[in-house]
Amino acid sequence: MSINPDDIFAFSPQHRLQWEEAQQKDVILYPEGMVELNQSSVEILKMCDGSRNLQQIVHDLEQKFGTTGLKDDIIQFLEIALQNGWIERTTN
Amino acid sequence: MAGSNAPQISPPRWLLAELTYSCPLQCPYCSNPIDYSQYPEELDTGEWQRVLSQARKMGAVQLGFSGGEPLTRKDLPELVSHASDLGYYSNLITSGYGLNEEKIVQLQQAGLDHIQVSIQASTQELNDHLAGTESYQHKKKVAHLVKKHGYPMVLCVVIHRENIHQMQQILEMAIELEADYLELANTQYYGWAHLNRDLLLPTREQFLEAEAIAQRYKKRLAGKMKIYYVVPDYYEDRPKACMNGWGTTFLTIAPDGTALPCHSARSLPGLDCPNVRDYSIAEIWNESRAFNFFRGTEWMKEPCRSCDEKRKDFGGCRCQAYLLTGDMYNADPVCSKSPQHQVIEEAIAAARRSAEQTEAPLIFRNSRKSRELSGGK
Ligand code: SF4
Ligand code: SF4
Numbered sequence: 001m002s003i004n005p006d007d008i009f010a011f012s013p014q015h016r017l018q019w020e021e022a023q024q025k026d027v028i029l030y031p032e033g034m035v036e037l038n039q040s041s042v043e044i045l046k047m048c049d050g051s052r053n054l055q056q057i058v059h060d061l062e063q064k065f066g067t068t069g070l071k072d073d074i075i076q077f078l079e080i081a082l083q084n085g086w087i088e089r090t091t092n
Numbered sequence: 093m094a095g096s097n098a099p100q101i102s103p104p105r106w107l108l109a110e111l112t113y114s115c116p117l118q119c120p121y122c123s124n125p126i127d128y129s130q131y132p133e134e135l136d137t138g139e140w141q142r143v144l145s146q147a148r149k150m151g152a153v154q155l156g157f158s159g160g161e162p163l164t165r166k167d168l169p170e171l172v173s174h175a176s177d178l179g180y181y182s183n184l185i186t187s188g189y190g191l192n193e194e195k196i197v198q199l200q201q202a203g204l205d206h207i208q209v210s211i212q213a214s215t216q217e218l219n220d221h222l223a224g225t226e227s228y229q230h231k232k233k234v235a236h237l238v239k240k241h242g243y244p245m246v247l248c249v250v251i252h253r254e255n256i257h258q259m260q261q262i263l264e265m266a267i268e269l270e271a272d273y274l275e276l277a278n279t280q281y282y283g284w285a286h287l288n289r290d291l292l293l294p295t296r297e298q299f300l301e302a303e304a305i306a307q308r309y310k311k312r313l314a315g316k317m318k319i320y321y322v323v324p325d326y327y328e329d330r331p332k333a334c335m336n337g338w339g340t341t342f343l344t345i346a347p348d349g350t351a352l353p354c355h356s357a358r359s360l361p362g363l364d365c366p367n368v369r370d371y372s373i374a375e376i377w378n379e380s381r382a383f384n385f386f387r388g389t390e391w392m393k394e395p396c397r398s399c400d401e402k403r404k405d406f407g408g409c410r411c412q413a414y415l416l417t418g419d420m421y422n423a424d425p426v427c428s429k430s431p432q433h434q435v436i437e438e439a440i441a442a443a444r445r446s447a448e449q450t451e452a453p454l455i456f457r458n459s460r461k462s463r464e465l466s467g468g469k
Contacts, residue, residue: 013242014244014272016181016205018153018179018181020151020153022103022149022150022151023151027153029153029154029181029205030181030206030244031183031205031206031208031244031246031272031273032154032156032183032208032246032273033154034105034153034154034181083314083315085315085318
């Protein structure tokens with residue numbers, strides 16, 4: 001699943017992203033299943049709000065954390081997220 | 093239980109609320125206990141709400157409303173709405189019987205996250221025969237309605253010898269119904285299914301053929317439909333990691349309020365499963381004898397005790413060990429290292445003989461039969 005520069009990403013309406021107090025973790029919930037997320041995955045998923053493409057996600061996250069070179073990690077995670085159906089893409 | 097040897101207790105993640113044993117269907121593989129008719133006392137609305145609140149507080153987040161048929165509980169919308177306020181992800185596990193558009197909308201407004209509809213087979217004739225009720229057309233309609241209202245659509249088909257030859261048609265039916273998830277659950281032989289095992293267990297050839305078809309579709313449909321394929325453990329070398337480990341993840345509450353570490357734990361002797369009418373969920377989960385019974389690995393006998401896989405499968409299923417070997421501390425006999433493994437091979441051979449002979453009748457799950465089989469009470 002390769003990522004197009006024009007793809008805009010949005011969190012899937014069929015899944016739910018939720019903070020779990022007892023676990024002190026964000027989780028994705030879906031029919032009869034649950035995935036626990038680490039901090040960086042959550043940050044990327046929160047950027048998938050239906051307004052950003054890859055470049056904007058990379059830019060906004062690098063700015064937020066005052067760093068560079070996140071692109072490869074972000075691509076890798078977006079591919080996993082697409083494969084699992086956690087996010088969807090729309091092309092402008 | 094505070095001794096230094098006591099295993100670390102992780103909080104429950106899944107709560108399975110078996111709201112009722114009543115059900116209009118009579119599936120001969122039903123996992124309810126054979127003597128379910130002996131537990132007619134159901135928890136009331138307030139008691140269920142308390143259970144939901146206490147379990148959520150401990151960390152349970154996935155919630156299954158099941159049964160029996162949960163739709164026979166009039167207070168289902170009320171319970172769903174309570175669950176939604178608490179932040180559960182709530183799953184309704186239903187035969188679809190008695191579900192109509194009005195109820196689907198009502199439950200959605202109450203905050204239900206998903207509906208899993210079970211279908212018995214891919215043809216009307218076989219479905220209605222297996223369910224012991226005319227229900228096929230209605231189930232298909234329900235599946236369409238679930239989809240129409242934007243729920244993730246999960247179809248569940250329990251697989252056994254009577255329908256395993258329909259594997260391909262079942263998969264095609266799921267495509268036609270636009271299922272987002274398809275659960276192909278090979279029958280687990282407890283309760284009613286164990287009673288009917290000779291008639292339900294597929295032969296090895298049937299199983300291998302069906303599995304190959306399912307895997308082919310799984311690849312083809314990747315990204316469109318998620319297919320969960322539950323393997324029949326009789327044809328495996330190693331047992332399943334039952335319940336992800338005793339008292340680590342799953343909490344089942346039976347209709348009468350009995351708290352169970354696994355849904356058939358009631359059948360185990362001397363476990364003394366606690367009731368939510370007498371104890372809080374925290375007391376039950378952390379302190380009760382039943383939930384601590386098979387926690388960790390200290391309870392194990394050989395060959396599990398010195399086995400390097402004991403943290404992977406936890407010795408398999410306790411109920412299966414008890415049901416098939418008469419000793420709940422034994423290794424699950426599905427394991428090829430189990431000294432009792434021949435009981436599985438005998439069961440497979442018996443199923444083959446029965447497959448080659450003329451049919452004996454299936455025993456359908458209903459209250460009359462249940463009373464008969466629990467001593468005519
Ligand atoms: S398996 Fe069949 S009989 Fe048993 S509760 Fe489910 S629908 Fe009812
Ligand atoms: S001997 Fe026991 S622990 Fe080892 S693989 Fe078999 S069931 Fe699992």
